Amino acid sequence: MATSLPNLYSFPNTEALAKQLRPYVLRCQHAALARHNTFRVAVSGGSLPAVLAKALLADHNGSPEDTPQFSKWQIFFADERAVPLDDKDSNYLLLKDELLSKIPAELGAPTVHPIDEKHVHDDDTQALADAYQEDLMRSFAAKESVKLPIFDLILLGCGPDGHTCSLFPGHELLREKDAWVAPETNSPKPPPKRITLTLPVVTSASHIAFVATGGGKKEILKAIFDNEEGRSLPSALVNHGAGDKVSWFTDHPAVEGIAFPRRGSL
Numbered sequence: 170m171a172t173s174l175p176n177l178y179s180f181p182n183t184e185a186l187a188k189q190l191r192p193y194v195l196r197c198q199h200a201a202l203a204r205h206n207t208f209r210v211a212v213s214g215g216s217l218p219a220v221l222a223k224a225l226l227a228d229h230n231g232s233p234e235d236t237p238q239f240s241k242w243q244i245f246f247a248d249e250r251a252v253p254l255d256d257k258d259s260n261y262l263l264l265k266d267e268l269l270s271k272i273p274a275e276l277g278a279p280t281v282h283p284i285d286e287k288h289v290h291d292d293d294t295q296a297l298a299d300a301y302q303e304d305l306m307r308s309f310a311a312k313e314s315v316k317l318p319i320f321d322l323i324l325l326g327c328g329p330d331g332h333t334c335s336l337f338p339g340h341e342l343l344r345e346k347d348a349w350v351a352p353e354t355n356s357p358k359p360p361p362k363r364i365t366l367t368l369p370v371v372t373s374a375s376h377i378a379f380v381a382t383g384g385g386k387k388e389i390l391k392a393i394f395d396n397e398e399g400r401s402l403p404s405a406l407v408n409h410g411a412g413d414k415v416s417w418f419t420d421h422p423a424v425e426g427i428a429f430p431r432r433g434s435l
């Protein structure tokens with residue numbers, strides 16, 4: 170468990186949030202490129218891709234600090250549904266529609282790591298999870314001694330029940346210690362079959378950003394930040410495991426009435 174606290178930022182609306190998310194992501198990009206000349210990022214589905222696109226596709230001033238170098242990005246999925254890549258429930262399709270298909274050619278093209286479609290109709294989603302874990306192992310050049318992949322940045326959403334990735338409240342999967350990617354076969358939010366990065370992988374990332382907006386998230390964010398009972402919620406477990414590596418990008422309606430003290434400006 171981390172001893173430091175997460176950062177909680179809130180903005181008047183999604184536009185203002187996206188304006189601050191952009192430099193945050195680009196600072197992560199620059200740090201990663203300086204370290205290993207590639208930027209390995211995991212992206213969620215849900216409401217996140219639209220906000221990310223708003224941040225990254227905004228007009229830029231052309232300076233290196235303000236320019237996404239997409240050709241050096243390796244994009245993975247924090248979770249994915251066991252559906253074909255052209256299915257309306259696919260997180261890949263969502264990211265493609267919101268962001269990937271709109272990246273101007275001069276910014277380069279990222280390398281994207283979707284799930285292996287050949288396993289999406291298997292009864293058991295373990296093979297789908299294993300295939301994705303193998304992709305991660307290849308991409309992170311894992312040796313026997315490397316226990317976990319260290320993403321440069323993981324971009325997360327938080328559902329109204331406190332789930333993040335496809336890690337749901339009370340599910341056994343929250344206890345997973347060894348696997349990097351695991352199957353979820355009983356998601357309370359459809360579709361039921363999914364794969365997800367595990368909690369140890371999420372909390373090992375160099376930077377973790379949640380994006381949560383709207384009054385519909387107010388009650389769960391209060392539970393996560395202010396209430397002892399919320400400590401076992403998956404999103405709260407990320408806070409506890411990763412401490413100040415975690416930054417929450419919210420809007421004012423989502424954090425109305427929250428007392429949590431660590432609110433900063435970027």
Ligand SMILES: O=C1O[C@H](COP(=O)(O)O)[C@@H](O)[C@H](O)[C@H]1O
Pocket residue numbers: 213214215216217247248249260325326327328329332333334335358
């Ligand atoms: O099912 C999912 O939901 C979460 C949260 O979605 P949001 O719309 O409330 O932001 C999302 O982060 C995850 O990737 C997705 O599969």
